[in-house]
Amino acid sequence: MNTILKRIDPRRPFTITASGLRRITLGAVVEAGAVQGEALGASLAHAHGAARGAAAVKPRRTTQAPQRTLLVVAHTDRGSLDEHARQTLAAAALIANAQTQVALLVLGELKDDAAVLGADKVIELASFDRRAFAPESELQALAACVAQLAPAHILMPDNATGDGDLGRRYAAYARASVATHVAEISGTHVATYVHAKKSFATRALPDIVLLATGAVDPRLPFVGAGERLEIPSLVAASQSASTPYRDLGIEEIDAAQVALEEANFIVSAGNGVTDVGAFEKLAGSFGAAIGASRVAVDNGMFTRDKQIGATGKTVEASVYIAFGISGAVQHLQGIKDCRHVIAVNLDGSAPIVKRANLSIIGDTQATIASLIEAVGLARAARSQPGMPSTEPVAEGVAA
Structure with a gap:
C-alpha cells in the first residue's frame, strides 16, 4: 500500500514573532488569490525591516561621568584592528561598569568605527607601524598614556605580532602584575588553562591582562562614545625614546x-x-x-x-x-x-x-x-x- 505524505504549504497563513521569524498557523488554509499573497509578503517585509532597524540601533553602554578607566592597547593593520584586538576591546567594554570608561590606545592609523567596537575614548598614534620594530618608542608612549589616564587595568591581545611583547615589556618596566594567555575574564578575576587544558587556574584581576584569542565574542549589544582624544605628551615621549635596536625591515618570502x-x-x-x-x-x-x-x-x-x-x-x-x-x-x-x-x-x-x-x-x-x-x-x-x-x-x- 502506498502512503501519501502531505507537504506543508509554505504559503499558509502565518504570524510574525517578536524576533522577526515567520510562524505558520497550523490548521489554516490559504485562499487562492494574489491579494492575500501580496498582503502577507508586505507584512513579512515590514516585520523584517523593523527587526533590522531595531538591531541596527544600539544603546550607549553608559552616559555617566567616568570615575575610572580601562585601557586597551593594540596595533592596527592597514588602518584596522584584527579580530583578536576587537575581542580584547570587547572584553574591556563587557567588564566595565557604568562609572568606567574604556580607552583605546591605537599604535598606528585607525579607520574603524571605535564606538561600534566598544571604545569611549580613542588615542591614535598614527606614526607607529605594525611592520616596524620600535619597542622602546612604543613602551614610552604606553607609559606616557598610563601616566595621563591612570587606568585601573590594561588589556592587550596576547599575540606574536607586537602586542604580547609590548605587554610583557611594560609589565617588567612598571613592575606591574600581569596575567598571560587569559582564556576567561570578568570584572573580578581572570583564568587561564593549565594541565594541558584540562583545568583552569584563576586569580584576581591583575594590572595587565594579555587576552588569548577566542576568549570573548566581539559582537556587543551596545556602543561606546568613540570620542577622539589628543595627548601631545605621548608623541613627544615616543619620539624622544632612545633604542639599542636597529630595524632591518621585513624579509619578504614566497x-x-x-x-x-x-x-x-x-x-x-x-x-x-x-x-x-x-x-x-x-x-x-x-x-x-x-x-x-x-x-x-x-x-x-x-x-x-x-x-x-x-x-x-x-x-x-x-x-x-x-x-x-x-x-x-x-x-x-x-x-x-x-x-x-x-x-x-x-x-x-x-x-x-x-x-x-x-x-x-x-x-x-x-x-x-x-x-x-x-x-x-x-x-x-x-x-x-x-x-x-x-x-x-x-x-x-x-x-
Whole structure:
C-alpha cells in the first residue's frame, strides 16, 4: 500500500514573532488569490525591516561621568584592528561598569568605527607601524598614556605580532602584575588553562591582562562614545625614546611557503575550480597562500597540507577568497575566524555565500581570468612614473 505524505504549504497563513521569524498557523488554509499573497509578503517585509532597524540601533553602554578607566592597547593593520584586538576591546567594554570608561590606545592609523567596537575614548598614534620594530618608542608612549589616564587595568591581545611583547615589556618596566594567555575574564578575576587544558587556574584581576584569542565574542549589544582624544605628551615621549635596536625591515618570502595558520591572505579552491594552473597563477599575482576544500584535496587537485576545515587546518586570514567551494559545515568551521570572506560561486544559495562578506555569483574560471587581468593592469599602472610601485597588490585588496 502506498502512503501519501502531505507537504506543508509554505504559503499558509502565518504570524510574525517578536524576533522577526515567520510562524505558520497550523490548521489554516490559504485562499487562492494574489491579494492575500501580496498582503502577507508586505507584512513579512515590514516585520523584517523593523527587526533590522531595531538591531541596527544600539544603546550607549553608559552616559555617566567616568570615575575610572580601562585601557586597551593594540596595533592596527592597514588602518584596522584584527579580530583578536576587537575581542580584547570587547572584553574591556563587557567588564566595565557604568562609572568606567574604556580607552583605546591605537599604535598606528585607525579607520574603524571605535564606538561600534566598544571604545569611549580613542588615542591614535598614527606614526607607529605594525611592520616596524620600535619597542622602546612604543613602551614610552604606553607609559606616557598610563601616566595621563591612570587606568585601573590594561588589556592587550596576547599575540606574536607586537602586542604580547609590548605587554610583557611594560609589565617588567612598571613592575606591574600581569596575567598571560587569559582564556576567561570578568570584572573580578581572570583564568587561564593549565594541565594541558584540562583545568583552569584563576586569580584576581591583575594590572595587565594579555587576552588569548577566542576568549570573548566581539559582537556587543551596545556602543561606546568613540570620542577622539589628543595627548601631545605621548608623541613627544615616543619620539624622544632612545633604542639599542636597529630595524632591518621585513624579509619578504614566497606566499606559498607561509603556513596557512599564519597566512594573512588566502585563496582557496573547491571542486568548482577546473584550471588549477590559472588558480595558482592568480595566487601568485595576489601574493596569497593557497588553500583547498576537502573535496578538492580528495580529488587529488591539492596536497593534504592545503586542506582547510574541521578535518584540516583552521585559519585566521584577514582576507579569504573561496573559489568554487559550496561551504560544508566542516569547511565553515575552519574559516570561522577569518575577517573578510569573499565567495565566488555559481550557486547563490550555497552556505559559503551566506557566510561571505562579499559574494560573486558567476563562473569561477571566468572570474579567475578577470582577476588575473585586473591585477596585471594594476601592476602596470603602479609601475608608471610618479606612481608608487612598492606596495603589493595583495595589501591593497586586504585593506
